[in-house]
Amino acid sequence: MITENIQKLLNEQFIRELFSANLYLSICSYFEDQELDGFANFFRLQAQEEMQHAMKQFDYIHQVDGKVNMTAVDAPQTEFSSILEAFELSLAHEQLVTKSIHQIVKTAIEEGDFATHAFLQWFVTEQVEEEALIKNILRKLKMVGDNSSALYLLNDELSRRKPAPAE
Ligand SMILES: [Fe+2]
Ligand SMILES: [Fe+2]
Numbered sequence: 001m002i003t004e005n006i007q008k009l010l011n012e013q014f015i016r017e018l019f020s021a022n023l024y025l026s027i028c029s030y031f032e033d034q035e036l037d038g039f040a041n042f043f044r045l046q047a048q049e050e051m052q053h054a055m056k057q058f059d060y061i062h063q064v065d066g067k068v069n070m071t072a073v074d075a076p077q078t079e080f081s082s083i084l085e086a087f088e089l090s091l092a093h094e095q096l097v098t099k100s101i102h103q104i105v106k107t108a109i110e111e112g113d114f115a116t117h118a119f120l121q122w123f124v125t126e127q128v129e130e131e132a133l134i135k136n137i138l139r140k141l142k143m144v145g146d147n148s149s150a151l152y153l154l155n156d157e158l159s160r161r162k163p164a165p166a167e
Helices: 005-034 037-063 084-111 114-144 146-158
Strands: none
Touching: 005 037, 005 084, 005 114, 037 114, 037 146, 084 114, 114 146
């Protein structure tokens, strides 16, 4: 059983993961539109992972006899000025998600909710990986600059990214 407070926070996190999926699909569409299939592939897979995160929250809430309250999901940004902006936005968003996960962990500790604390550890680790992954591509993008052959190679590298096995 979870408290009303934890249920509310997990619900918000569930909706936030859905928002993440929509944001990444929006960025995916921006790259599809420019025929940058590798970058589009990267964000398509990110969106799929975010859906899996949402469903992990959804399933956990029910496992602990909570109830999911579907609410509206905010509309994501749909226009991006550059490849760099899309990745910077994505990093800023992940940092926000990390903060909100940490906040729920803190509340779970305060409430002595060890089950939710344990459940959220997977997300704590996942956020470290997500931020590192995007920072790595941002570093590469900054090295690429205006060099179109280097951009071609990076796009090609990202086109080979495969979906991670569901955990
Ligand atoms: Fe996520
Ligand atoms: Fe994420």
